[in-house]
Each structure stands twice: as structure tokens, then as C-alpha cells.
Amino acid sequence: DQQVKQNSPSLSVQEGRISILNCDYTNSMFDYFLWYKKYPAEGPTFLISISSIKDKNEDGRFTVFLNKSAKHLSLHIVPSQPGDSAVYFCAASYNNNDMRFGAGTRLTVKP
Amino acid sequence: EAQVTQNPRYLITVTGKKLTVTCSQNMNHEYMSWYRQDPGLGLRQIYYSMNVEVTDKGDVPEGYKVSRKEKRNFPLILESPSPNQTSLYFCASSTSLSTDTQYFGPGTRLTVL
Numbered sequence: 001d002q003q004v005k006q007n008s009p010s011l012s013v014q015e016g017r018i019s020i021l022n023c024d025y026t027n028s029m030f031d032y033f034l035w036y037k038k039y040p041a042e043g044p045t046f047l048i049s050i051s052s053i054k055d056k057n058e059d060g061r062f063t064v065f066l067n068k069s070a071k072h073l074s075l076h077i078v079p080s081q082p083g084d085s086a087v088y089f090c091a092a093s094y095n096n097n098d099m100r101f102g103a104g105t106r107l108t109v110k111p
Numbered sequence: 112e113a114q115v116t117q118n119p120r121y122l123i124t125v126t127g128k129k130l131t132v133t134c135s136q137n138m139n140h141e142y143m144s145w146y147r148q149d150p151g152l153g154l155r156q157i158y159y160s161m162n163v164e165v166t167d168k169g170d171v172p173e174g175y176k177v178s179r180k181e182k183r184n185f186p187l188i189l190e191s192p193s194p195n196q197t198s199l200y201f202c203a204s205s206t207s208l209s210t211d212t213q214y215f216g217p218g219t220r221l222t223v224l
Contacts, residue, residue: 002152006153041217041218043217044215089153099156099213103152
């Protein structure tokens with residue numbers, strides 16, 4: 001039972017445009033959400049997070065939006081750069097315990 | 112430099128031959144976890160540890176063992192590996208499991224023939 005789902009396995013955007021990566025979850029108890037980025041042959045690295053008491057968190061070119069009623073979060077990258085090409089994992093946790101990951105979305109930013 | 116190290120990075124073994132993947136962190140983190148990454152499934156947690164001598168099962172603990180005798184080390188043990196344990200494994204550490212960022216190791220690619 002996958003409680004965190006990333007339904008798009010891949011996404012391709014042009015350099016300079018916006019990238020929007022989506023993530024849906026089923027467990028309404030989740031209270032903390034994170035995005036990780038993974039380059040080939042490397043471990044995932046933390047990108048940005050958001051608590052369930054917020055609906056938006058911004059860090060430079062990266063913004064995460066949380067819609068609790070829809071159980072949906074999204075990661076916006078503006079403007080997209082070729083170096084952003086990677087696999088992005090959405091993760092969710094609750095009660096400071098356990099963590100569930102989505103399957104990942106491969107983003108390709110074309111020059 | 113703050114880091115999580117894993118060894119070996121690549122391993123090919125045969126069914127039933129016991130193996131251990133080591134994980135070490137130098138950040139004095141209390142929480143450590145093991146994940147496996149499989150295509151289409153993303154990262155799944157195998158075991159985690161909240162402190163020395165405190166471990167608990169994650170989503171997919173079957174066929175794995177862990178130990179936490181020291182704060183910095185969290186080895187993953189496969190007593191009798193099987194082909195369905197062929198995967199990419201990541202160790203991670205953090206000050207808390209969910210409200211802080213996790214630092215991941217570089218991964219261990221395991222193939223069980």
C-alpha cells in the first residue's frame with residue numbers, strides 16, 4: 001500500500017521554464033513533507049520541506065505547496081536549469097516516526 | 112566533513128552467503144535508517160534506530176537484521192541473501208527521523224545471484 005504517490009515517472013521541461021513535480025498522499029495523519037533530489041550514483045539529498053501547518057515554503061528557485069484538503073503537494077522549480085535534471089522523491093512522515101517515500105519523478109531540463 | 116559512509120559500494124554475491132553492509136556517520140546523529148530503492152517503488156525503509164541499542168522495523172524488514180552497538184555505526188546484515196534482495200541500499204542519519212533533514216550515504220548496489 002503506497003501511501004505516497006508520484007504518478008508521473010518522468011517530466012521534461014525547457015531550460016528557463018517552470019518545472020512542477022506532483023505528489024499525492026493518502027494518510028491524513030502525515031504532518032511533515034519533504035522533497036529529496038537524487039543524481040545518478042549518489043545518495044538522495046534534502047531539497048526542501050514543509051510542515052502541515054503551512055501551505056507554502058519557498059527557498060530560492062524552489063517552492064513547495066501543500067494542499068491538505070486534497071492531500072497533494074507540489075514542488076515548483078523556477079526557472080529550471082539543466083543542473084536540476086535528477087530524480088525527485090517526495091516523502092511524508094507523521095508523529096516523528098516512520099517516513100514514506102514516493103517512487104520518484106525523473107526531471108530532465110533541456111538546454 | 113559531515114558525511115555518511117557505506118561499504119561496500121558494489122557487491123555481487125550468491126544466494127545464502129551471509130553479508131554485511133556497513134554504515135557509519137560522523138555527525139553524532141541519534142537516528143539512523145536503512146532504505147532500499149527499487150524501480151517504481153522508490154525508497155522503502157527497512158529498519159531504523161532511534162539510539163544505541165534501540166532499533167525497530169520499517170516497511171520491509173523481512174530477510175534483514177541490524178544492530179546499533181555504537182552511535183556512529185548501523186550495519187545491515189543479510190543472513191541468507193536471496194535474489195529478491197537485489198537492490199540499491201541507502202543508509203541515512205539525522206538528529207530526528209522526520210523533522211530534520213536526513214543525510215544519505217552514497218548507496219550500495221547489491222546483486223544476489
